[in-house]
Amino acid sequence: MTFQELKPKVSAITLDQKLSKDEKLLAVCQLLNKNIEYYNWVGFYFANHDTQTLHLGPYIGAETDHTVIPFGKGICGQVAVSNNNFVVPDVAAQDNYIACSFTVKSEIVVPLFVNGKNIGQIDIDSHVIDPFTEADERFLEFVNEEIAKLY
Template identity: 85%
Template sequence: MTFENLKPKVTEITSNSTISREEKLLKICELLSSSIDYYNWVGFYFAHPETQTLHLGPYVGAETDHTVIPFGKGICGQVAVSNTNFVVPDVAAQDNYIACSFTVKSEIVVPLFVNGENIGQIDIDSHVLDPFTEADERFLEFVNEEIAKLY
C-alpha cells in the first residue's frame, strides 16, 4: 500500500471518537507494520522532560528491553535532543546505537511535536538495510501531525 493510500486510514484512526488515544496509537502501529513490508517494529516513545528520559508507549513488533531511554542515548535519545528526523541506513555503522535485536538493520525516528514542543517520537526498525527514503520521512511527519491533534 502506498503512503498516499495510508494517509486517509491514519486520519480515520485518529478521528475515531470511540477509542482511547492509546488505542489509536496502537492501531496506527498495527496499520504501518502490516501495510509496509520493511516496517518490522513500529512504536512510540514519549518524553519525560523532568527526568530527561523517553518512555515506551504503544508498539508492534518484537518485545524490547528499552522501555526507558535517556535523552542523548541511542537514536531515539538523540532525536529527543536534536528535534530532527534521524535515518540510520545501517545500524552497524552507527556509534551511538542501542541494539534491540540482531535482526534490526536500519532505523528511522521522527519527532512528534505538539505546540512546537517535542513530546516524543515514532520509531521504526527494519530488517532491511537502507530501506527508508525521503518519502518515509514525509509520511511519518504526516502521521505525527495527525497524532499531535490528539494532545
C-alpha cells in the same frame, strides 16, 4: 499500500471516537506494520522532560527491553535532543546505537511535536539495510501531525 493510500486510514484512526488515545496509537502502529513491508517494529516513545528520559508507548513488533531511554542515548535519545528526523541506513555503522535485536538492520525516528514542543517520537526498525527514503520521512511527519491532534 502506498503512503498516499495510508494517509486517510491514519486520519480515520485518529478521528475514531470509540478508541482511547493509546488504542489509536496502537492501531496506527498496526496499520503501518501490516501495510509497509519493511516496517518491522513500529512504536512511540514519549518524553519526560523533567527526568530527561523517553518512555515506551504503544508499539507493534518484537518485545524490547528499552522501555526507558535517556535523552542523548541511542537514536531515539538523540532525536529527543536534536528535534530532527534521524535515518540510520545501517545500524551497524552507528556508534551511539542501542541494539534491540540482531535482526534490526536500519531505523528511522521522527519527532512528534505538539505546540512546537518535542513530546515524543515514532520509531521504526527494519530488517532490511537502507530501505528508508525521503518519502518515508514525509509520510511519518504526516503521521505525527495527525497524532499531535490527540494532545
